[in-house]
Amino acid sequence: MNVPLWWYLIVAAGLFCIGLYGTLSRRNAVGILMGVELMLNAVNINLVAFWRHLTPNKMSGQAFAIFVLAVAAAEAAVGLALIISVYRNRHSIDVENIDLLKW
Amino acid sequence: MLEKIIFIILSVITLGSGLVVVIERNLFRAAIYLVVSLAGVAGLFVLLEAGFLAMVQIFIYAGAIAILIIFAVMLTRRVMNPDSPQVNSQAAAAVGLSIVLFALLALTLAPDQLNIRELTLGGIDWPEQTQDTPVGGIEDLGRALVDSEQYVVPFEVASVLLLVAMVGAVYIVFPKRPASSPEVTGSTEEPGREEHK
Numbered sequence: 447m448n449v450p451l452w453w454y455l456i457v458a459a460g461l462f463c464i465g466l467y468g469t470l471s472r473r474n475a476v477g478i479l480m481g482v483e484l485m486l487n488a489v490n491i492n493l494v495a496f497w498r499h500l501t502p503n504k505m506s507g508q509a510f511a512i513f514v515l516a517v518a519a520a521e522a523a524v525g526l527a528l529i530i531s532v533y534r535n536r537h538s539i540d541v542e543n544i545d546l547l548k549w
Numbered sequence: 550m551l552e553k554i555i556f557i558i559l560s561v562i563t564l565g566s567g568l569v570v571v572i573e574r575n576l577f578r579a580a581i582y583l584v585v586s587l588a589g590v591a592g593l594f595v596l597l598e599a600g601f602l603a604m605v606q607i608f609i610y611a612g613a614i615a616i617l618i619i620f621a622v623m624l625t626r627r628v629m630n631p632d633s634p635q636v637n638s639q640a641a642a643a644v645g646l647s648i649v650l651f652a653l654l655a656l657t658l659a660p661d662q663l664n665i666r667e668l669t670l671g672g673i674d675w676p677e678q679t680q681d682t683p684v685g686g687i688e689d690l691g692r693a694l695v696d697s698e699q700y701v702v703p704f705e706v707a708s709v710l711l712l713v714a715m716v717g718a719v720y721i722v723f724p725k726r727p728a729s730s731p732e733v734t735g736s737t738e739e740p741g742r743e744e745h746k
Contacts, residue, residue: 448552449596452659457560457593459654461567461586463647468571470643471636476621477576480583483614484567487590490602498597502684505693509700511602512690515609516707520714522614526621527718533625534724542637 454495462488475529475539479522486518556596563589574635576622584615601687 461484468481490511497507533539566585573579587610594603693699 448550449556453556453560454593454597455658456655457564459651459658460564461590463651463654464564464567464571466650467643467647470646471640472571473635473637474576476618476625477571477579477635479621480570480579480618483583483610483618484570484586487587487610490606491590491593494594494597494599494602498599498684502598503689505690505699508599508602508690509693509703511599512605512694513703513707515605516711519609519614520710522617523718524714524721526617527721529621530624530722539625 451495451499454491458488458491458495460488461485461491473540473542475532475541475544476526478541479525479529482525483518483522486514490514552596556593559589559592559596562586563593576635577619577626580615580619580622583618584611587611587615598684601690 465481465484465486465488468484469478470481472478472481493507493511493514497505497511501507529539532544536544538544563586566582566589569582570579570586573582587606591603591606591611594600594606694704695701
């Protein structure tokens with residue numbers, strides 16, 4: 447408990463911004479998914495840090511972190527399945543080539 | 550003091566390998582560094598006395614999701630030459646946006662500690678930290694997840710979501726072979742043939 451809350455918040459903000467950069471700048475769809483995973487982890491750090499420092503006797507922070515984990519697992523499974531499917535049909539996972547839905 | 554040193558080491562590991570994840574050209578290496586970064590986050594959870602979450606983080610993120618990502622990287626490795634540029638044309642704007650967002654977040658989260666309160670609109674006044682209250686353990690977490698007063702409905706919804714996501718993922722990647730022709734799906738480029746089951 448010697449570590450102040452705002453240290454965790456700054457680290458989580460840094461990880462979120464790194465993930466945001468990866469998501470916005472990668473051309474490879476798998477790379478974009480990795481950036482999203484980093485952002486979800488930053489959110490989890492925030493949730494657990496707030497839980498530990500503000501309401502350590504209620505479990506809401508940890509419970510929400512677990513829900514974020516579950517949704518992240520579902521998102522990774524569906525996202526990677528979509529990438530594999532696109533790769534099969536288009537032979538590319540460069541998101542700049544995947545413009546079927548662009549009008 | 551020791552906790553602060555451990556926190557700084559873990560933060561450097563997490564942020565440093567996170568940075569490698571987004572700038573590394575070789576995507577396979579980026580996936581390996583993603584595992585390192587997620588393990589660093591698990592270390593931060595241990596430091597926050599959330600042992601169960603740290604374990605789950607290692608199992609699900611560093612185990613399952615990272616393996617899934619490495620599989621996807623290897624299955625699609627031929628198409629993205631690592632020597633070609635890995636970033637799109639918005640990369641410079643993305644750097645700027647990320648740095649601006651981080652600066653704004655830092656200004657908002659910790660104006661007092663960074664001695665910049667006069668620059669901001671005042672930031673957020675966090676409530677007094679509860680240093681000495683007993684920390685809820687894994688038993689409390691388990692009870693909260695199945696307590697009808699608390700999180701049992703989101704818990705069940707999350708399990709249904711995982712089931713639907715799994716069935717959907719299997720359906721999406723299942724190779725669709727036409728019943729009449731023995732042609733292997735995916736071997737030829739047919740832009741007109743889209744997903745009509």
